[in-house]
Amino acid sequence: MASGADGGVSGLVEVRLDNRTNAPIGSFSLSNTGGWQSWRTVPANISSVTGTHDVYLTFASGQPADFVNVNWFGFGH
Numbered sequence: 001m002a003s004g005a006d007g008g009v010s011g012l013v014e015v016r017l018d019n020r021t022n023a024p025i026g027s028f029s030l031s032n033t034g035g036w037q038s039w040r041t042v043p044a045n046i047s048s049v050t051g052t053h054d055v056y057l058t059f060a061s062g063q064p065a066d067f068v069n070v071n072w073f074g075f076g077h
Helices: none
Strands: 004-005 009-019 026-030 040-042 055-060 069-071
Touching: 026 040
Parallel strands: none
Antiparallel strands: 004 040, 004 069, 009 026, 009 055
16 A cells, blocks of 8 residues: 555556566556645555565656655555
């Protein structure tokens, strides 16, 4: 789960393990929230994982403009 704000450009956040180029284990989309400080909590579908891993978040919008202002990320079960 994450909280983010979007100023007008939509994008995708992907969650990867151990290396930023590994296949994603989950993702979530962010779209316009109405402003850079207008926060929205977004759930993500993440594959079940065991063990200890480094976690990488990758951000892509297909646009040259910034697309997300991240407030927080959380992991739980």
